[in-house]
Amino acid sequence: MISSPNILTNSRPRDNNLKRYAKRAGKALWNTPSPYEKQKLPGVGLNMKSSPFNELAAAYDSWFDEEGKLIFATEVSALQSVLASLPEPWLEIGVGSGRFAQALGIGTGLDPSGKLLEIAKKRGIKTYQRRGEERFFEEEAFGAVFLIVTLCFVDSPLDVLREINRILQRKGKLVLGLVLRESPWAQLYLTKKEQGDRFYKHATIHSYQEIVDDLRRAGFATEKFVSTLFQKPGEVKEIETPREYYSSDAGFVVIIARKDVC
Numbered sequence: 729m730i731s732s733p734n735i736l737t738n739s740r741p742r743d744n745n746l747k748r749y750a751k752r753a754g755k756a757l758w759n760t761p762s763p764y765e766k767q768k769l770p771g772v773g774l775n776m777k778s779s780p781f782n783e784l785a786a787a788y789d790s791w792f793d794e795e796g797k798l799i800f801a802t803e804v805s806a807l808q809s810v811l812a813s814l815p816e817p818w819l820e821i822g823v824g825s826g827r828f829a830q831a832l833g834i835g836t837g838l839d840p841s842g843k844l845l846e847i848a849k850k851r852g853i854k855t856y857q858r859r860g861e862e863r864f865f866e867e868e869a870f871g872a873v874f875l876i877v878t879l880c881f882v883d884s885p886l887d888v889l890r891e892i893n894r895i896l897q898r899k900g901k902l903v904l905g906l907v908l909r910e911s912p913w914a915q916l917y918l919t920k921k922e923q924g925d926r927f928y929k930h931a932t933i934h935s936y937q938e939i940v941d942d943l944r945r946a947g948f949a950t951e952k953f954v955s956t957l958f959q960k961p962g963e964v965k966e967i968e969t970p971r972e973y974y975s976s977d978a979g980f981v982v983i984i985a986r987k988d989v990c
């Protein structure tokens with residue numbers, strides 16, 4: 729789904745044209761702090777210097793070819809099962825090294841980690857080094873926005889969801905790929921977090937109800953649930969077929985939520 733979304737930040741006008749440009753653009757989106765590394769953003773816990781994804785980009789990316797191979801294929805299969813219903817163009821927020829974006833045909837990705845984006849770029853993804861909370865793309869720029877194993881790492885999930893709602897078209901869809909707290913996989917990640925794991929110490933694993941409540945607050949109506957990864961941690965032997973309902977036994981849940989327009 730390669731596309732050229734309307735980005736107001738990239739065409740920052742000369743200062744003497746600022747007011748005129750702001751009027752034309754509707755919103756002065758370029759005044760969001762950037763580049764990300766140079767500033768200490770208020771409320772940002774995961775800055776560029778301390779991001780585990782920045783420092784351990786190669787290790788993160790190699791997981792997909794090694795122990796994560798079957799897990800990744802199982803998750804991709806669940807996400808593929810919903811693609812036909814999604815309007816274009818597509819964006820992934822928290823695109824990381826672009827593994828899912830490449831597998832699913834998502835042309836554009838955003839992420840604060842420059843190191844991961846370097847890898848994503850090599851996979852043919854058009855990338856932007858930003859946080860999902862930032863106002864960056866034009867209103868109603870996308871038909872579908874993906875957030876795959878990312879909501880648990882952002883500083884403000886509700887702000888990210890609200891921003892996604894803003895950049896989605898009126899019939900646009902949000903596609904969430906999550907590990908929910910009720911699942912046996914979440915217990916594994918929570919234990920890792922307690923033990924100070926380099927990645928999971930930064931994660932907040934949300935419950936089903938917390939996600940559903942945040943989606944409603946951000947202006948979304950849930951439309952569809954897909955569950956997969958019923959094999960237990962450490963026992964994954966095969967790629968699973970996704971099931972079209974929510975199950976607390978699933979290690980990976982896909983939620984489709986539509987922009988709720990009155």
Ligand SMILES: C[S@@+](CC[C@H](N)C(=O)[O-])C[C@H]1O[C@@H](n2cnc3c(N)ncnc32)[C@H](O)[C@@H]1O
Pocket residue numbers: 774779781821822823824825826827828838839840841844858859860861875876877878881882883884
């Ligand atoms: C577990 S990785 C998932 C990456 C990719 N979606 C995947 O599944 O491979 C979480 C990603 O969230 C990104 N991230 C952290 N804080 C973020 C924020 N505020 N906005 C957008 N992405 C963020 C990280 O840099 C990282 O790439």
